[in-house]
Amino acid sequence: MKIYGRVNILDGTAVRLPKGDLTEVIPLDADPIDRAQGWVAKGCDRVLVVDLDAAIRGEGRNFELLTELVGAVDARVTVTGGVRSQSHVGQLLDAGAWRVGIGTQALLDQTFTYDICRRHPGRIVVTFDVDTDERIWTRGRTIMSDENLEEGLRLMQASGAAGYMIAEVGRDALTEPPNVDALLTALETVDVPVIAAGGVRDLDDLRTLDAVEVGGHRLDGVVVGREVTAGRFTIEEALAAVR
Numbered sequence: 001m002k003i004y005g006r007v008n009i010l011d012g013t014a015v016r017l018p019k020g021d022l023t024e025v026i027p028l029d030a031d032p033i034d035r036a037q038g039w040v041a042k043g044c045d046r047v048l049v050v051d052l053d054a055a056i057r058g059e060g061r062n063f064e065l066l067t068e069l070v071g072a073v074d075a076r077v078t079v080t081g082g083v084r085s086q087s088h089v090g091q092l093l094d095a096g097a098w099r100v101g102i103g104t105q106a107l108l109d110q111t112f113t114y115d116i117c118r119r120h121p122g123r124i125v126v127t128f129d130v131d132t133d134e135r136i137w138t139r140g141r142t143i144m145s146d147e148n149l150e151e152g153l154r155l156m157q158a159s160g161a162a163g164y165m166i167a168e169v170g171r172d173a174l175t176e177p178p179n180v181d182a183l184l185t186a187l188e189t190v191d192v193p194v195i196a197a198g199g200v201r202d203l204d205d206l207r208t209l210d211a212v213e214v215g216g217h218r219l220d221g222v223v224v225g226r227e228v229t230a231g232r233f234t235i236e237e238a239l240a241a242v243r
Contacts, residue, residue: 005039054082
């Protein structure tokens with residue numbers, strides 16, 4: 001299971017969102033590039049960058065920053081948040097992103113998603129934000145969709161997506177356990193890599209996710225953030241726990 005370091009970008013700065021709620025934004029001292037480089041220095045060879053401005057406000061003003069960030073880190077960078085057009089995907093991939101994540105647009109325009117996955121095989125992941133009832137939320141977790149996780153995954157099943165990132169709405173990763181049931185739903189429904197993008201409380205949670213399995217299909221990765229900077233464990237300890 002791979003370890004991804006998370007970088008959230010809002011108003012051009014790195015932030016924390018304890019429960020994915022913009023009313024609880026915690027600014028960080030490091031800028032997004034420093035934050036990404038910090039994850040690599042700690043031992044991550046994968047970084048997830050979430051453009052919250054694009055996801056929530058539909059503003060694509062962070063492209064230059066994202067381009068600089070991707071070029072500044074020696075890691076596989078996945079960029080997600082507000083990706084809603086062929087040109088946007090192409091720009092991010094041309095900038096050097098390893099993969100691009102599509103969330104809201106995957107459900108709004110399935111033809112677009114199928115087409116973009118076929119244009120860029122192995123480079124597109126679908127990201128779903130789900131609540132405790134496994135309902136999918138869109139527009140930066142501000143609107144609940146009509147689909148639950150299983151339905152959303154089945155709609156995307158033949159798209160050719162390189163994998164799926166499952167994040168959790170309304171959960172505080174430092175105090176509440178991961179939604180293992182949602183991850184089991186994903187592993188039961190699709191046969192491509194599934195990444196847990198909701199974070200963990202501690203190494204025990206990490207080991208729990210590492211052991212999740214359905215018919216030989218296991219989680220491909222987990223995204224971490226506050227738990228590391230809060231001192232719950234180091235990246236080196238995390239890698240040792242799942243190696």
